[in-house]
Amino acid sequence: MQKSYPERKLQRECLLSPSDRAAGPQLPAEVATRQPWGGSSPARPPAGQREAAEAASAKEGAAPEKTGESLLLELLGAMSAGALPAAVSSFSGEFKAGAALQVGRDITILLVLRNLAPAARSLTARVTVWTILYTGKTMHRLLKDALPVTLGPGEEKRIPITIPYAEYKQHLTSDNMIQATALCRGAAGRLTVVKGVFALGSPPILIKVLGQAKVGEVARVEVTLTNPLDEDLQDCKLRAEGSDLTVDTVEIALPPVKARACSHVHLDIVPRRSGTKHLVVSFSSDKLQHINAFEAITVDE
Numbered sequence: 162m163q164k165s166y167p168e169r170k171l172q173r174e175c176l177l178s179p180s181d182r183a184a185g186p187q188l189p190a191e192v193a194t195r196q197p198w199g200g201s202s203p204a205r206p207p208a209g210q211r212e213a214a215e216a217a218s219a220k221e222g223a224a225p226e227k228t229g230e231s232l233l234l235e236l237l238g239a240m241s242a243g244a245l246p247a248a249v250s251s252f253s254g255e256f257k258a259g260a261a262l263q264v265g266r267d268i269t270i271l272l273v274l275r276n277l278a279p280a281a282r283s284l285t286a287r288v289t290v291w292t293i294l295y296t297g298k299t300m301h302r303l304l305k306d307a308l309p310v311t312l313g314p315g316e317e318k319r320i321p322i323t324i325p326y327a328e329y330k331q332h333l334t335s336d337n338m339i340q341a342t343a344l345c346r347g348a349a350g351r352l353t354v355v356k357g358v359f360a361l362g363s364p365p366i367l368i369k370v371l372g373q374a375k376v377g378e379v380a381r382v383e384v385t386l387t388n389p390l391d392e393d394l395q396d397c398k399l400r401a402e403g404s405d406l407t408v409d410t411v412e413i414a415l416p417p418v419k420a421r422a423c424s425h426v427h428l429d430i431v432p433r434r435s436g437t438k439h440l441v442v443s444f445s446s447d448k449l450q451h452i453n454a455f456e457a458i459t460v461d462e
Contacts, residue, residue: 251278251349252312254286256341256357259321263362264337264449265389268329270359272320272343276312283311286355287344288322292332293358299340301332326390335451337361364389364449366442368456374432375461384426384442386418394418394446399426403440406430406458418446432460 252274259269270290276282286308291299303324312318322341329339343355367385374380384401388394397415401407411428418424432438437457444452 251282251347251351252276252284252345252353254343254345254353254355256343256355256359257319258359259323261362262359263364263389264333265326265330265364267326268324268339268359268361270322270341270357272308272322272341272355273317274310274312274320274345274355275317276315279314281311281313282347283309284345284347285309286320287346288341289343290322290324290339290341292329292334293336293338293340294334295336295338297340297358300334303329303332303339330448333361337363363452366444366452366454368440368442368454370456370458373461374430374458376432376435379429379431380458382428382430382440384428386415386424386426386444388418388420388422388424388449390448391420392448393420394448397424397444397446399428400443401428401430401440403430403438403458405434405436405460406432406438406440432458435460435462 254272254274257271257273259271262268262270272286272288274284274286288304288306288308289302290304292301292303293299304322306322308320310318310320324339333339338358338360341357341359345353345355347353364387366387369383369385371381371383382401384399386397386399395417397418399413399415400410401413402410407430413426413428415424415426430440437459439455439457441453441455
């Protein structure tokens with residue numbers, strides 16, 4: 162095993178006599194007689210080689226400059242891995258839903274910041290909102306803003322952050338999830354990272370069995386769809402399936418659903434066994450996809 166520099170130095174000193182140790186370290190002859198550049202010392206390297214060596218040294222020693230966003234992602238990764246210890250800060254924060262979050266409506270979330278100190282504090286919250294997959298992978302950035310905040314002693318502030326539907330409708334994934342992060346930096350330079358993940362609710366689908374479901378008999382089911390948008394839904398499709406309720410998946414092409422309107426769809430099922438069965442319905446269109454619902458149906462003999 163290679164020894165460290167202090168160990169090698171100690172070993173050398175132990176090998177010296179007391180008089181040599183008192184005289185101090187001696188430089189090798191070729192080092193002690195070396196002259197400045199231009200003297201009788203070895204020739205100075207050519208300018209091109211010096212510049213290349215200096216550039217390589219600077220490249221090796223220089224650290225790439227980090228932007229606020231890259232620092233935030235690095236901090237979040239370290240937090241997820243448990244690499245960051247819990248730091249004592251003079252303020253805390255969290256994200257909360259301002260109202261019911263639903264696809265087709267404007268999104269409003271609240272950044273809640275609390276001053277834990279008996280004196281006033283000022284900070285800057287750099288807020289970023291993304292659409293994400295259920296795995297947590299970020300997909301499209303919806304918002305990036307820097308918010309200056311001043312908190313009195315023990316004060317709590319709720320800062321609303323709103324994203325209009327028009328700004329996220331083209332970027333929302335089929336998981337209907339968003340992630341908000343805030344990198345808060347106080348006057349003393351201490352960082353606090355606030356993170357929140359929200360799932361947007363889908364428009365409701367109502368399923369109703371018209372009459373009593375019995376084994377071997379046709380039962381009619383009514384499905385009611387609601388369009389929460391201010392624009393029509395095109396390319397509408399409905400899928401329904403259920404164990405012991407349908408032989409195959411039922412697929413129905415629907416006419417456009419008007420803005421802020423409801424659509425009623427009827428389909429027939431023939432139960433094959435008695436008991437409690439589940440009918441699963443899925444609706445998709447050009448603007449709303451993978452809206453699912455299910456209904457428990459009691460089948461009699």
